[in-house]
Amino acid sequence: MSQTPQPEAPGSGSLEQQLRQRVERLTYLPASVSVAVRFIELGKNPDAGPAEYEKTISSDAALGTKILALANSSWYGVRNEVKRVLQAVNLLGLANIRALAISYCMAGLHNHMKIPKEDIKRYWQASLCKGVAAKIFANAIDPDVADEAFLAGLFQDIALPLIQSVADEPLLSILQDPECDVAAQLAREREAYGVDHSEVGRWLATKLELPDAYVDAVGFHHDAECLGKFVQPDALGHAMEAASVFPHVPDRWCPADVKRFDALFSEKGPEEFEDKDAFLQTVQKEFETLFGFFEGGATPSLQLADLINDACEEIADSTTRMVGQLSEMMSEAAKTGVILQDLASEHERLADESRLDALTGVQSRDSFFADAVKVLGTAGRRSIPLLLLYCDVDDFKVTNDTYGHHFGDFVLRELCSRLRSRVRKTDLLGRLGGDEFAILLQDIQADRARALVEPVVRSIREEPFAKGKVAVTKTISVGALWVPGSHATHDIDALLAAADTLMYQAKRSGPGQIRIKSWKGQGVADAAKGTTP
Numbered sequence: 001m002s003q004t005p006q007p008e009a010p011g012s013g014s015l016e017q018q019l020r021q022r023v024e025r026l027t028y029l030p031a032s033v034s035v036a037v038r039f040i041e042l043g044k045n046p047d048a049g050p051a052e053y054e055k056t057i058s059s060d061a062a063l064g065t066k067i068l069a070l071a072n073s074s075w076y077g078v079r080n081e082v083k084r085v086l087q088a089v090n091l092l093g094l095a096n097i098r099a100l101a102i103s104y105c106m107a108g109l110h111n112h113m114k115i116p117k118e119d120i121k122r123y124w125q126a127s128l129c130k131g132v133a134a135k136i137f138a139n140a141i142d143p144d145v146a147d148e149a150f151l152a153g154l155f156q157d158i159a160l161p162l163i164q165s166v167a168d169e170p171l172l173s174i175l176q177d178p179e180c181d182v183a184a185q186l187a188r189e190r191e192a193y194g195v196d197h198s199e200v201g202r203w204l205a206t207k208l209e210l211p212d213a214y215v216d217a218v219g220f221h222h223d224a225e226c227l228g229k230f231v232q233p234d235a236l237g238h239a240m241e242a243a244s245v246f247p248h249v250p251d252r253w254c255p256a257d258v259k260r261f262d263a264l265f266s267e268k269g270p271e272e273f274e275d276k277d278a279f280l281q282t283v284q285k286e287f288e289t290l291f292g293f294f295e296g297g298a299t300p301s302l303q304l305a306d307l308i309n310d311a312c313e314e315i316a317d318s319t320t321r322m323v324g325q326l327s328e329m330m331s332e333a334a335k336t337g338v339i340l341q342d343l344a345s346e347h348e349r350l351a352d353e354s355r356l357d358a359l360t361g362v363q364s365r366d367s368f369f370a371d372a373v374k375v376l377g378t379a380g381r382r383s384i385p386l387l388l389l390y391c392d393v394d395d396f397k398v399t400n401d402t403y404g405h406h407f408g409d410f411v412l413r414e415l416c417s418r419l420r421s422r423v424r425k426t427d428l429l430g431r432l433g434g435d436e437f438a439i440l441l442q443d444i445q446a447d448r449a450r451a452l453v454e455p456v457v458r459s460i461r462e463e464p465f466a467k468g469k470v471a472v473t474k475t476i477s478v479g480a481l482w483v484p485g486s487h488a489t490h491d492i493d494a495l496l497a498a499a500d501t502l503m504y505q506a507k508r509s510g511p512g513q514i515r516i517k518s519w520k521g522q523g524v525a526d527a528a529k530g531t532t533p
Helices: 012-025 030-044 050-058 061-071 085-092 094-111 117-141 143-155 159-166 171-175 182-193 197-207 212-219 224-230 234-244 255-268 276-294 304-312 315-337 343-353 365-382 396-403 405-422 446-462 492-508
Strands: 386-393 428-433 436-442 465-467 470-472 476-483 514-520 523-526
Touching: 012 159, 012 182, 012 197, 030 050, 030 094, 030 143, 050 061, 050 085, 050 094, 061 085, 061 094, 085 094, 094 117, 094 143, 094 276, 117 143, 117 159, 117 234, 117 276, 143 212, 143 234, 159 171, 159 197, 171 182, 182 197, 197 212, 212 224, 212 234, 212 405, 224 234, 224 405, 234 255, 255 276, 365 386, 365 428, 365 436, 365 492, 386 396, 386 405, 386 446, 386 492, 396 405, 396 470, 405 428, 405 436, 405 446, 405 465, 405 470, 446 476, 446 514, 476 492, 492 514
Parallel strands: 476 514
Antiparallel strands: 386 436, 386 476, 428 436, 465 470, 514 523
16 A cells, blocks of 8 residues: 655644544535435335436535446446436346445545555455445344445444555554454554554544534444444444454455454344355345446456455465455455545635534534523623533543543534524534533523523433443523623623532532533623522
């Protein structure tokens, strides 16, 4: 694989920070990703016909162009040029359209990472293999999740090209080591980067705004225990585990991983297949079909069964042949498999994305402060009363320690979703840091303060945070500061400090409590008695 320029200060801590920044700066490509998810939804709807597919394809001009080009290729040999997307849909078939559209989406994401094209080809081809393997495995257990498994399989290793774009060494050395199995790879990634590609993949899937099922499938694809706990239904989790043992780049399949694949298939393999060889033959056939769509009927020279057998032989005897076959396969696949993205659109969205907290989607701390200053200025000019809420999740560290940061992140995202549903579009909701959030509501009278806050706290307490097989009840402590209407211009730092103090007073009274006070110049006074919601 090619070498890319190295960043400065390549210490593990700095590389982890660079990876986080790279994910935060990445545009989430709403067209391609949302279109891919839409095709999954269409696949679940038995009443969805060609017209619905045409509408979805037409929402992405690049995808429509690709589909028409394929329909008019020599692969189909049509006499009259296909000019309408609906004609192409009918010609290609709905199942093929779904697979092609999702694959094009992945190719576009890979191309977005700005690494050498030959490496993009390798990553894309490996992703296609994993997606097909996941789809075949899931389809034999539960056909309803086959398309979901295909998309999740494609996304499994999306973090690898992103990691390479930040610092290609030591990642390339790890991937090129024929004796480095998955467990060793993850350990070496954590040692070098402070994080492994599964975790980075989870950040990226969250940034791309994929549904939670895909975020978990990507984040836990090398963790069978978490797959069983958080990814539902079980067929999707089993499919992700099966796809995860396929090599991260197609020319490197470690013998230890092949043995793991044998054991996994013996334990969880679908009854539809007599053995793993029958499964691989089915994957090979589906893989060749997709490859043929991209390459106008060409057949890849590389066979998956042969690759496994070669991995079990002497590495030195098989490496040269595998590399040669892979190079031919990748060069052919890249002719139509990589979508060029419009980089200008990324720059246009960066300003908007910087205003949002990457994890929860609510306003970032800086964005909240900036908008709050504007609101306070307007309130001062018009003598508008305000209500400032300082919210903190009770015992959040216990949740993280017990169920892991991935579940804690889910709680924060779900919490923000519930809070957002309780406030108006004109109100501000921001993440101040960790598990602390602020809400600034405008034009609120003192006698309405408690009636507004109590339902918010109650809705958090009464509905458990459920993910997979885990369900946890959480509460929040709230410091509510009512600011009467006046022509004074208040300082947001002073108001937040006062609300923060009220929040800690509420927390000392027990979990899920509220403390409400009125702002009086430079201090606070009772606005409503009692702290219990």
